[in-house]
Structures are given as structure tokens and as C-alpha cells.
Amino acid sequence: MTKSQLIHKQNRLVEKTVTELDSAYRQHHKKVKSFLLKALFPNGTLAPQYSQDYVLSTLQEAARILEARVAGITDRQLKEALLLGLLMYFEDIGSPISVAEAREILSLSASGTQLVSEVTRMLNHTTANTSARLERMVVQAYNQELLLQIADQRDNDRLLELYMMTETEEEFAAALEAEGFVGIVDSAGRRWKPDVYAMMVLRTMLREANVAMQKEQARNDGFDLAWISDHNVANPCNLWENTIISLNGVDSRFPTYEQAKATLEVFHPNCQHYLNVIRDLADVPAYVLSTTESKYGIKLQP
Incomplete structure (x- = not known):
């Protein structure tokens, strides 16, 4: 699938x-x-x-x-x-x-x-x-x-x-x-x-469990980055959609999942956004790279 x-x-x-x-x-x-x-x-x-x-x-x-x-x-x-x-x-x-x-x-x-x-x-x-x-x-x-x-x-x-x-x-x-x-x-x-x-408990706890599983597997496999999905919802999550974060804090250019969540702008209770784990930045869509560059003021693309 x-x-x-x-x-x-x-x-x-x-x-x-x-x-x-x-x-x-x-x-x-x-x-x-x-x-x-x-x-x-x-x-x-x-x-x-x-x-x-x-x-x-x-x-x-x-x-x-x-x-x-x-x-x-x-x-x-x-x-x-x-x-x-x-x-x-x-x-x-x-x-x-x-x-x-x-x-x-x-x-x-x-x-x-x-x-x-x-x-x-x-x-x-x-x-x-x-x-x-x-x-x-x-x-x-x-x-x-x-x-x-x-x-x-x-x-x-x-x-x-x-x-x-x-x-x-x-x-x-x-x-x-x-x-x-x-x-x-x-x-x-x-x-x-x-x-x-x-409903709130299920969605929130399942997301937290999925993220914990992603972090554990990524650590074992040598990966650290993921980007936040896009749902086109009219709420503060828009500030984080299509941006890259660090799963385990290895790459200091990006905030961690915990830091993003602490802003209360994304990953709130009932939030349906999810993470896409990144194997290589070369595989990441251009719009995600540009959105991330704009948000953090860094350069990712040649």
C-alpha cells in the first residue's frame, strides 16, 4: 500500500x-x-x-x-x-x-x-x-x-x-x-x-505513539529529519505545514518535534497532521524545502 x-x-x-x-x-x-x-x-x-x-x-x-x-x-x-x-x-x-x-x-x-x-x-x-x-x-x-x-x-x-x-x-x-x-x-x-x-484521546495518543515509533526507528536507521504534512486547515498549524523538523535533535538546524509542539501552534490535541520521515533531503519536494528555508532563514537548495 x-x-x-x-x-x-x-x-x-x-x-x-x-x-x-x-x-x-x-x-x-x-x-x-x-x-x-x-x-x-x-x-x-x-x-x-x-x-x-x-x-x-x-x-x-x-x-x-x-x-x-x-x-x-x-x-x-x-x-x-x-x-x-x-x-x-x-x-x-x-x-x-x-x-x-x-x-x-x-x-x-x-x-x-x-x-x-x-x-x-x-x-x-x-x-x-x-x-x-x-x-x-x-x-x-x-x-x-x-x-x-x-x-x-x-x-x-x-x-x-x-x-x-x-x-x-x-x-x-x-x-x-x-x-x-x-x-x-x-x-x-x-x-x-x-x-x-x-475521539480526542485516540487521535492525540495515536499520533504520539506514531511519532515515538518514528523516532525510535529513525535513530536505529540513522535518519533524523521529517516534514509536517499539509492539510490546508485554517488554524495555527498553517505556520508549520510543509516544514522540516528534527526527530531526535541530531540536526541542530531544525527544531525538534517537542519544540514545535511546545509552541502550541501544531500537534495540539485532536491535531491530524502527521510526519513524513526523510531518508535524504534530495528526495524532499521542492515546496517543502522552500517553505522550510523561508521559516527558518536557512539555505537548503543549491
């Missing part, structure tokens, strides 16, 4: 993985929502029909099932995506290898295992966050139901006013969507739904 075919196949694989994860999260949310409404609002108003311990244990079991499903999806498909990334490297340097050879190299590298483990950990962290949010809502609902009973028994209008916030099924269902099914709240206060967060 050509480099473009491999990239297309890898992108399709990431999309397929995201779709499967999205389906897993949606099914989990639908099942949990249905259970909670039945458990807490059997008649449309807050009047739990099961014990709090039973409801919480049911939520915990649902979370364990989701975590196992997420782990299965990431393990199976991210290893295949890494394999495609390795095939891309050998296409770049003009020495294509077979899938069997790529699997052999990958089996000897820790990159694949580390990527799958880290992505699984990050996605399971969102499941744990969501579960903790749901459990807090359940505890609050039971506390609220008790206080409502006390307020009603004492005919205390003030207590009733304070604890009527999610008395109805509709209010609780809306709170589940807005507050319960949130995987991550980042430092900027943005709320990430698990499926959206999964």
Missing part, C-alpha cells in the same frame, strides 16, 4: 474505533438512565423503590461492564493502527516491508503495549468520573427524598422549597444529561462527553 492509502486506512480505523466506543457509551447511558428513572421515579415523582445500596451496586456493575468493553475495543484496534503507522515509516524511507515483518517489529517494541494501556487508562478514567457523578446524584436523590418526607410530615413549606429541585422525573433526566454523563471537566471548565473525549 502507498503512504496515502495507509493514512486513509489508519484514519478509517480511528473513526471506526470512535464509533464503537460511542455506541458502547450510548448503550451504557441509555441502560443506566432507564434503570435510575425506574428505581427512583417509579410513578413519575421521587419515591425510590429500591435500597440505595442496591442502586449503587447496580451502577458499579454497569461501569465494570463498560470498562471491559472499552478495553476490548482499544486493545484490538489500536494495535492495528500502530501497525499501519509502522508500515508508513518504511514507506517514507523507501524500504517497504510486509505486514508480517511489521508485526514482528511491533511485537519487540513496548510502544504498542504502552499506548493501549495508557488510552485504556484515560478512557476508564472518564467512566470512573461519570460513575462518581451518577453515584453522587443517587445519594443526593435519597437524601432529598428523606428530607421531602420530613418536610411534608412537619408541613414545613421552607424545607419543601429548598428540596424540590429534582423532584420530578423530567428534572432528574435533564440533570443526568447535563451533570451525570460527563467524562471530563478540564482546567478551562469545559465539559467533555465521553465519546467526544474518546
Whole structure:
């Protein structure tokens, strides 16, 4: 396969993985929502029909099932995506290898295992966050139901006013969507739904793993340079498209991947730019050489 075919196949694989994860999260949310409404609002108003311990244990079991499903999806498909990334490297340097050879190299590298483990950990962290949010809502609902009973028994209008916030099924269902099914709240206060967060994690971590693999292979093969792909996107990445960087810092004329990333202008979360490893500058397209010369103020062409 050509480099473009491999990239297309890898992108399709990431999309397929995201779709499967999205389906897993949606099914989990639908099942949990249905259970909670039945458990807490059997008649449309807050009047739990099961014990709090039973409801919480049911939520915990649902979370364990989701975590196992997420782990299965990431393990199976991210290893295949890494394999495609390795095939891309050998296409770049003009020495294509077979899938069997790529699997052999990958089996000897820790990159694949580390990527799958880290992505699984990050996605399971969102499941744990969501579960903790749901459990807090359940505890609050039971506390609220008790206080409502006390307020009603004492005919205390003030207590009733304070604890009527999610008395109805509709209010609780809306709170589940807005507050319960949130995987991550980042430092900027943005709320990430698990499926959206999964897409960002997959793209970001797969790129990082591919770059780590490229750096390792390039170091072993005696290469150091790569150029950043062109996607014609209207964002700061334009400042780096079609420019050469150093993979391992051997050629000091060019910034490293880490230095380029540190500018926050390229290789941001969800960034879809990739690297083309360079075997010889003579093989690099003229437009990449000229763009690089202009950016760094150096001379590469005769």
C-alpha cells in the first residue's frame, strides 16, 4: 500500500474505533438512565423503590461492564493502527516491508503495549468520573427524598422549597444529561462527553505513539529529519505545514518535534497532521524545502 492509502486506512480505523466506543457509551447511558428513572421515579415523582445500596451496586456493575468493553475495543484496534503507522515509516524511507515483518517489529517494541494501556487508562478514567457523578446524584436523590418526607410530615413549606429541585422525573433526566454523563471537566471548565473525549484521546495518543515509533526507528536507521504534512486547515498549524523538523535533535538546524509542539501552534490535541520521515533531503519536494528555508532563514537548495 502507498503512504496515502495507509493514512486513509489508519484514519478509517480511528473513526471506526470512535464509533464503537460511542455506541458502547450510548448503550451504557441509555441502560443506566432507564434503570435510575425506574428505581427512583417509579410513578413519575421521587419515591425510590429500591435500597440505595442496591442502586449503587447496580451502577458499579454497569461501569465494570463498560470498562471491559472499552478495553476490548482499544486493545484490538489500536494495535492495528500502530501497525499501519509502522508500515508508513518504511514507506517514507523507501524500504517497504510486509505486514508480517511489521508485526514482528511491533511485537519487540513496548510502544504498542504502552499506548493501549495508557488510552485504556484515560478512557476508564472518564467512566470512573461519570460513575462518581451518577453515584453522587443517587445519594443526593435519597437524601432529598428523606428530607421531602420530613418536610411534608412537619408541613414545613421552607424545607419543601429548598428540596424540590429534582423532584420530578423530567428534572432528574435533564440533570443526568447535563451533570451525570460527563467524562471530563478540564482546567478551562469545559465539559467533555465521553465519546467526544474518546475521539480526542485516540487521535492525540495515536499520533504520539506514531511519532515515538518514528523516532525510535529513525535513530536505529540513522535518519533524523521529517516534514509536517499539509492539510490546508485554517488554524495555527498553517505556520508549520510543509516544514522540516528534527526527530531526535541530531540536526541542530531544525527544531525538534517537542519544540514545535511546545509552541502550541501544531500537534495540539485532536491535531491530524502527521510526519513524513526523510531518508535524504534530495528526495524532499521542492515546496517543502522552500517553505522550510523561508521559516527558518536557512539555505537548503543549491
